[in-house]
Amino acid sequence: MLRFQRQFLPTQVERRKSKIERRPMKTPTEKATNTDFRPCEPLHIYSGIPHLINRIHTIVPTNRQTMVPLASILDSNSRLSTLPPGLVAIFIGATAGIGEITLKKFVQYARQPRAYLVGRSQSAADRIIASCKELNHEGEYIFIKADVSLIRNVDEVCAVIKAREKTINILFLSAALPVLDHSETLEGLPTIAALNFYSRHRFITALLPLLRQATSLRRIITIAVGSFEGPLNPNDFPGRHTSLLTLRGHFGTLITLSLEAAAERAPEVSFVHEHPGTVNTSFMQRVQGPLGILLRSMVWLGGRWLCIPVEESGERHLFLACSGRFPARVGDEGSGVEWKGEVARGTTGVSGGGVYSVGWSGESAGLEVERLLEGYREKGMVEDIWRHAESEFRRITGEDAAL
Numbered sequence: 179m180l181r182f183q184r185q186f187l188p189t190q191v192e193r194r195k196s197k198i199e200r201r202p203m204k205t206p207t208e209k210a211t212n213t214d215f216r217p218c219e220p221l222h223i224y225s226g227i228p229h230l231i232n233r234i235h236t237i238v239p240t241n242r243q244t245m246v247p248l249a250s251i252l253d254s255n256s257r258l259s260t261l262p263p264g265l266v267a268i269f270i271g272a273t274a275g276i277g278e279i280t281l282k283k284f285v286q287y288a289r290q291p292r293a294y295l296v297g298r299s300q301s302a303a304d305r306i307i308a309s310c311k312e313l314n315h316e317g318e319y320i321f322i323k324a325d326v327s328l329i330r331n332v333d334e335v336c337a338v339i340k341a342r343e344k345t346i347n348i349l350f351l352s353a354a355l356p357v358l359d360h361s362e363t364l365e366g367l368p369t370i371a372a373l374n375f376y377s378r379h380r381f382i383t384a385l386l387p388l389l390r391q392a393t394s395l396r397r398i399i400t401i402a403v404g405s406f407e408g409p410l411n412p413n414d415f416p417g418r419h420t421s422l423l424t425l426r427g428h429f430g431t432l433i434t435l436s437l438e439a440a441a442e443r444a445p446e447v448s449f450v451h452e453h454p455g456t457v458n459t460s461f462m463q464r465v466q467g468p469l470g471i472l473l474r475s476m477v478w479l480g481g482r483w484l485c486i487p488v489e490e491s492g493e494r495h496l497f498l499a500c501s502g503r504f505p506a507r508v509g510d511e512g513s514g515v516e517w518k519g520e521v522a523r524g525t526t527g528v529s530g531g532g533v534y535s536v537g538w539s540g541e542s543a544g545l546e547v548e549r550l551l552e553g554y555r556e557k558g559m560v561e562d563i564w565r566h567a568e569s570e571f572r573r574i575t576g577e578d579a580a581l
């Protein structure tokens with residue numbers, strides 16, 4: 179069940195500047211020791227080659243927007259301190275990998291932040307909270323221990339948060355497991371679907387009212403397979419009978435359209451669905467079988483060119499969470515750090531559309547994805563997905579997540 183830990187950090191210390199640097203590459207035989215959720219999605223672990231193509235996109239002109247330079251990202255992140263103090267951020271799956279490094283970047287730049295870490299590993303949380311204290315003693319850091327693959331546990335986590343908070347500024351969703359089969363949770367959902375779609379959708383619907391009440395920043399980020407949307411099987415939303423070869427595109431579309439459904443109910447909140455690229459976290463070391471060997475070999479042999487440094491990944495994900503480049507469809511007061519450059523193109527093809535599907539570099543999805551999503555919108559898939567998720571939640575809990 180849940181364990182609730184609270185840390186008060188009353189004093190102020192000088193924040194340290196972090197440098198973007200590469201971590202040493204691991205060999206394919208090295209093992210990971212952390213057993214918590216990995217914020218690198220199972221859906222994108224076979225995306226090394228597409229990610230390399232995305233790297234080429236930064237040189238060869240495409241129909242996507244120009245990649246935001248890392249220098250501009252660092253400048254924007256450094257101005258997070260211009261937002262009011264006391265920003266509240268919820269990190270689901272923050273005890274390792276992308277979630278952990280993004281949390282630390284948030285703590286580094288924000289004034290008097292309050293951050294919730296949700297995950298399964300108490301020891302990892304203790305280590306991360308100690309690091310957060312060193313980065314920013316003005317903050318408050320709260321760990322909630324839970325297995326969020328179960329919807330009932332998601333509801334308990336949300337109840338704890340709603341009992342303590344009236345507003346939320348950031349909801350960052352990145353929990354995952356290295357599961358590439360059709361195994362199911364105790365609640366009868368495919369594990370990969372439970373973590374990538376149902377659990378996240380439940381967090382969004384339950385916490386959206388608190389996000390709508392926030393000022394200065396209102397943002398939901400889900401780390402999965404943004405910009406890689408593909409054919410959707412409307413008769414198999416859970417993906418039980420969808421092949422692994424088409425599962426990534428299926429869930430990519432499912433997630434993006436579910437965010438559009440949430441945005442219709444909360445147009446003052448912005449939503450970002452992102453594909454993080456290849457980041458050499460410990461998740462890679464836990465993928466089993468021939469695919470795991472292949473992935474680790476690719477990272478070992480070509481990691482210098484293929485992998486995004488962990489520190490850079492953290493900066494890029496904080497930018498997605500806080501920059502005014504990704505505004506909500508309605509209202510400007512919740513857009514985050516002021517952005518004077520080009521506003522991102524939304525999933526409907528409209529700049530500043532409120533829902534964004536982006537790749538590792540922050541580029542919006544291309545015209546092919548926009549046309550694909552438009553076709554499903556015309557078929558009513560946005561509301562069909564919402565109704566399907568609510569029906570599953572009623573089956574499991576007997577209740578809807580009221581907005």
